[in-house]
Amino acid sequence: xxxxxxxxxxxxxxxxxxxxxxxxxxxxxxxxxxxxxxxxxxxxxxxxxxxxxxxxxxxxxxxxxxxxxxxxxxxxxxxxxxxxxxxxxxxxxxxxxxx
Numbered sequence: 001x002x003x004x005x006x007x008x009x010x011x012x013x014x015x016x017x018x019x020x021x022x023x024x025x026x027x028x029x030x031x032x033x034x035x036x037x038x039x040x041x042x043x044x045x046x047x048x049x050x051x052x053x054x055x056x057x058x059x060x061x062x063x064x065x066x067x068x069x070x071x072x073x074x075x076x077x078x079x080x081x082x083x084x085x086x087x088x089x090x091x092x093x094x095x096x097x098x099x
Contacts, residue, residue, distance in 0.1 A: 004033075012038055013045045 016027045016038065024042065028035040 004037075009041045010045070013041050016042055 012027070012031055012033070015031070016022065016024060019027065024039050025035045028038040031038070
């Protein structure tokens, strides 16, 4: 079990509190520590943030870049699916032409 200095623990908790969109898991990954370790530090510090999606601000419409990213991700998924279909077809037809 690693021993972390109190300053590191306090900084980790402060980082978690300062990023309302971040999860314990994502902050722990950024710091290279176990998520449960960070969760324990947050509990010990008595840090509190609103829980759940209901406590957050109402959803805002996605920014143009976010909308474009979502569209591009969808296109990538479609192309990957098409590639997989073509790969299977190529295997099938390659098997049929061998004597």
